[in-house]
Amino acid sequence: MRTEDGYVIQQCLDGKSATFGFLVDKYKKSVYALAYSEVCNFHDAQDITQEVFIKAFQNLHTLKRWDNFMGWICRITINTCKNWIRSSSKRPDSEFVEDQKPSRLNSSSIESYQVDMMYESVREALDSLPEMYRKVLTLRYFGGMTVSEIASFLCISPRSVDRRISEAQARLKEEILAMIGITTEKHELPANFTFRIVEIVKGIRIHPISPVKALPLGLSLATGIIIAVLSIGTHLSIINPTGSMSGSPLPGELKVLKVGEIPVDVIKVSNISVLTNQHFKGTGLGSVVPSLQNALFMAPQAGDTWTKKADMLTPRMEMSASIVNGNIYVIGGINKNGGNTSLNVDEYNPIADKWTKKADMPTARQSLSTCEIDGKIYALGGYEDGQPIEYSAVEVYDPKMDKWEKKTNMPTERQFFSANAVNGKIYAIGGWRDAVVLSVTEEYDPVADKWIKRSDMPTKRFAFASSVVNGKIYVIGGSPLGGIPVGNGGVLSKVEEYDPVTDKWTKKAEMLTARMYLNTCVLNGKIYAIGGCSEKNYALVIEEYDPITDKWTKKDDIPTPLQRSCSAEANGKIYVIGGGNMNGIISTVDEYIPKIEGESINYKGNLPTTWGDVKLARNK
Numbered sequence: 001m002r003t004e005d006g007y008v009i010q011q012c013l014d015g016k017s018a019t020f021g022f023l024v025d026k027y028k029k030s031v032y033a034l035a036y037s038e039v040c041n042f043h044d045a046q047d048i049t050q051e052v053f054i055k056a057f058q059n060l061h062t063l064k065r066w067d068n069f070m071g072w073i074c075r076i077t078i079n080t081c082k083n084w085i086r087s088s089s090k091r092p093d094s095e096f097v098e099d100q101k102p103s104r105l106n107s108s109s110i111e112s113y114q115v116d117m118m119y120e121s122v123r124e125a126l127d128s129l130p131e132m133y134r135k136v137l138t139l140r141y142f143g144g145m146t147v148s149e150i151a152s153f154l155c156i157s158p159r160s161v162d163r164r165i166s167e168a169q170a171r172l173k174e175e176i177l178a179m180i181g182i183t184t185e186k187h188e189l190p191a192n193f194t195f196r197i198v199e200i201v202k203g204i205r206i207h208p209i210s211p212v213k214a215l216p217l218g219l220s221l222a223t224g225i226i227i228a229v230l231s232i233g234t235h236l237s238i239i240n241p242t243g244s245m246s247g248s249p250l251p252g253e254l255k256v257l258k259v260g261e262i263p264v265d266v267i268k269v270s271n272i273s274v275l276t277n278q279h280f281k282g283t284g285l286g287s288v289v290p291s292l293q294n295a296l297f298m299a300p301q302a303g304d305t306w307t308k309k310a311d312m313l314t315p316r317m318e319m320s321a322s323i324v325n326g327n328i329y330v331i332g333g334i335n336k337n338g339g340n341t342s343l344n345v346d347e348y349n350p351i352a353d354k355w356t357k358k359a360d361m362p363t364a365r366q367s368l369s370t371c372e373i374d375g376k377i378y379a380l381g382g383y384e385d386g387q388p389i390e391y392s393a394v395e396v397y398d399p400k401m402d403k404w405e406k407k408t409n410m411p412t413e414r415q416f417f418s419a420n421a422v423n424g425k426i427y428a429i430g431g432w433r434d435a436v437v438l439s440v441t442e443e444y445d446p447v448a449d450k451w452i453k454r455s456d457m458p459t460k461r462f463a464f465a466s467s468v469v470n471g472k473i474y475v476i477g478g479s480p481l482g483g484i485p486v487g488n489g490g491v492l493s494k495v496e497e498y499d500p501v502t503d504k505w506t507k508k509a510e511m512l513t514a515r516m517y518l519n520t521c522v523l524n525g526k527i528y529a530i531g532g533c534s535e536k537n538y539a540l541v542i543e544e545y546d547p548i549t550d551k552w553t554k555k556d557d558i559p560t561p562l563q564r565s566c567s568a569e570a571n572g573k574i575y576v577i578g579g580g581n582m583n584g585i586i587s588t589v590d591e592y593i594p595k596i597e598g599e600s601i602n603y604k605g606n607l608p609t610t611w612g613d614v615k616l617a618r619n620k
Contacts, residue, residue: 004326006066007351013060021198022351024053025572026326027070030153031077032189033143037135038081042187048084049189050197052077057201074153133168136161140423141470144525147424148374158374159447162424169501188525194572304542304556307591309575310353313346315587317580320370321566322377324399326350328568329358330577331379331397334366335585341366341384345397348577348589350570359402363393367415371426373446375399378407378426383415390415390433394444408449412440418466420473422500427454427473429498432462437480441498455503459494465520467527469547473498474508476529476545479516490535491516495545509550515539517563521574528555528594530576531562538563538581544594555594562586 005026011019031052035045056073063072129137139145139153147165151158312330319333319342328348335342343360361379368382368391377397383390392409410428417431417438426444430437439460443452457475464478475496493514497506511529518532518539527545531538538561544553558576565579574592578585 004349004351005069007349009060009063009066009069012057017057017201018198019351020053020057020201021194022571023056023069024194024197027073028053028189028193030070030139030143030145030149031073033139033141033145034074034077034135034153035081037138038078039084044084046189048077048080049193052080053197054200055080070149070152071155129168133164136164137168140165144470146372146374146421148372151374158424162447165423191524304595305593306559307593309350309589309591310348310355311589312348312578312587313355313357314342314344315585316342316344316578317564317585318366319566319578320368320379321568321577322370322372323568323570324372324375324377326570327399328570328575328577329370329377329397329399330566331370331377332361332365332368332382333578334385340364347399348575350573350575350591358399359397359404361397362395362404362406363391365391365393369417369419369428371419371421373421373424373426378419378421378444378446380410380419380426380428381414381417381431389413390431396446407446408444408451410444411442411451411453412438414438416462416464418464418473418475420466420468422468422471422473425500427498427500429466429473429475430457430461430464430478437462443500454500455498455505457498458496458505458507459492461492461494463516464492465518465529465532467520467522469522469525469527471499471501472547473500474520474527474545474547476520476527477511477515477518477532491533497547508547509545509552511545512543512552512554513539513541515541519565519567519576521567521569523569523572523574523594528567528574528592530567530574530592531558531565531579533563542592542594559590560588 005023008019008022028049032045032049035048035052036042039045039048052073055076059076063069135154136150139150143150145153147158147161150161154161314335316330316333316335319330321328321330323329326349328350330344330346330348332344333342334340335344341364343362343364345358345361347356347358348354349356363379364384365379365382366385368379370377370379372378375398377399379393379395379397381391381393390413392411392413394407394409396405396407397403398405412428412431412433414428414431414433417428419426419428421427424446426446428442428444430439430441432438437460439457441454441457443454444450445452459480461475461478461480464475466473466475468474475498477494478492479490480492481490491514493511495508495510497508498504499506513534515529515532515534518529520527520529522528525547527547529541529543529545531540531542533539540557540561542555542558544555545551546553561581562576562579563581565576567574567576569575572593574594576590576592578587578589580586
């Protein structure tokens with residue numbers, strides 16, 4: 001059976017190089033985190049990450065087991081880091097300045113000193129740990145990887161990963177763990193990272209021939225290729241006095257460019273017209289420049305985008321979704337055929353845009369909650385239409401075997417609650433039982449198959465949404481009242497953060513629009529609260545929450561109002577699935593890509609400040 005990675009690799013080898021972006025999006029955080037754990041420098045780690053993906057693309061044809069891409073790229077990363085460390089003593093430091101805002105560059109000396117001290121404290125704390133602890137902690141916090149993903153990445157057991165993370169956290173002070181989260185946000189890969197890699201691999205053909213002497217000063221392959229394109233003869237004039245791109249067409253074909261360690265052929269650079277900087281006024285046509293340069297330096301800042309995808313096999317709402325190995329599994333819910341509670345489990349492949357029926361869940365239920373640990377999905381709670389009381393049942397699904405297994409029941413029966421996985425444990429929070437709204441929090445250990453009581457949520461509620469960012473659970477919206485909420489306070493905008501390590505709850509900034517029956521999804525470290533309903537109406541709104549700044553931002557509205565739907569993130573996109581609206585229960589699936597806020601790409605800020613001697617050879 002072909003995996004998602006295998007499907008993408010086949011597409012790449014068939015000449016569809018743009019699909020490589022799926023692999024970059026899927027593994028870039030992990031590679032970046034692993035690189036940082038080896039070299040302990042964010043700027044170097046960013047350059048290494050670029051080089052790793054270019055090397056991986058060059059050598060895709062040598063990978064015999066396509067389902068082992070993760071382990072393969074891990075080995076490439078470690079080897080690249082070793083080479084980088086060996087060569088670092090032979091070159092002066094080079095600093096990669098990426099997408100920095102003027103406000104950051106011109107910050108006061110006191111603020112800069114405080115930030116530097118914080119980063120230094122984090123680095124010293126991580127350096128104080130043994131390598132096995134430092135690596136798993138870096139992958140967990142900086143890479144945002146699950147326990148099962150780390151286990152696959154490092155070829156060790158999930159239990160070993162869980163133990164190492166716990167032991168590493170115990171060795172560090174709580175304030176250091178908090179600073180790691182802040183440091184992660186400050187040093188994320190730039191928003192256009194995947195885009196840049198894709199544009200590079202689309203414009204080059206890389207041949208597996210004997211390597212040449214490495215470029216001095218550790219110049220990465222990716223940045224070297226950019227320089228190659230920008231530096232070819234006198235064909236280009238980057239910016240003219242009016243601010244628009246200008247230049248003359250490049251030749252249709254370019255020969256071998258020996259840059260860094262790997263010779264590459266740049267082939268058929270197409271010519272396209274360039275818009276002036278007058279925001280489409282006048283003719284809007286300028287001189288032609290290479291498409292690669294246009295793509296890198298004139299990337300459009302699009303708004304939020306929605307794309308309709310293949311419908312679910314069965315219309316449903318009040319179901320739950322979890323993701324394993326890039327595929328989304330939609331489980332349970334209530335279907336359209338007479339309002340029956342569903343046993344259905346459907347698998348969605350976002351790459352192929354295809355749904356597949358899987359083995360039914362043993363217990364039919366709606367308003368349940370699911371979460372993934374170590375490649376398996378745990379389905380908890382919910383209720384069945386027509387039954388007198390909620391369920392406490394816990395059943396685990398193995399996508400590889402397409403089989404279900406019964407586990408120890410939750411201590412508390414409930415529906416319309418949330419279950420989230422953090423560090424190999426599951427936390428069941430809030431909900432509704434027999435018309436009573438709950439605040440109870442319970443922790444499940446899948447290894448021991450046991451439950452324990454944890455601190456109650458400050459605000460009792462049901463029909464809320466929750467998501468995990470940097471090891472903390474954010475509970476958002478919902479209702480504190482049983483039955484149909486009417487009147488002031490019937491629907492909440494409250495947000496509360498739960499830290500499983502300290503077993504403490506913290507009040508956070510409230511959502512802009514109070515609502516219940518919403519869903520949330522995490523993308524690039526931010527939470528997107530989608531749809532739902534207020535006390536009287538369906539909600540069209542999407543709002544973005546940044547846990548670092550504790551601020552909410554209004555996004556573009558949903559095309560169609562939805563409540564009781566579910567969502568999942570895959571390949572850097574959010575998939576909003578099913579739910580209900582004024583037309584009843586639906587099977588619609590929509591792909592959502594939020595607009596990336598910030599400046600357009602500045603070529604001066606994207607290149608290393610120290611270059612050394614760059615030799616570009618081109619056959620004439």
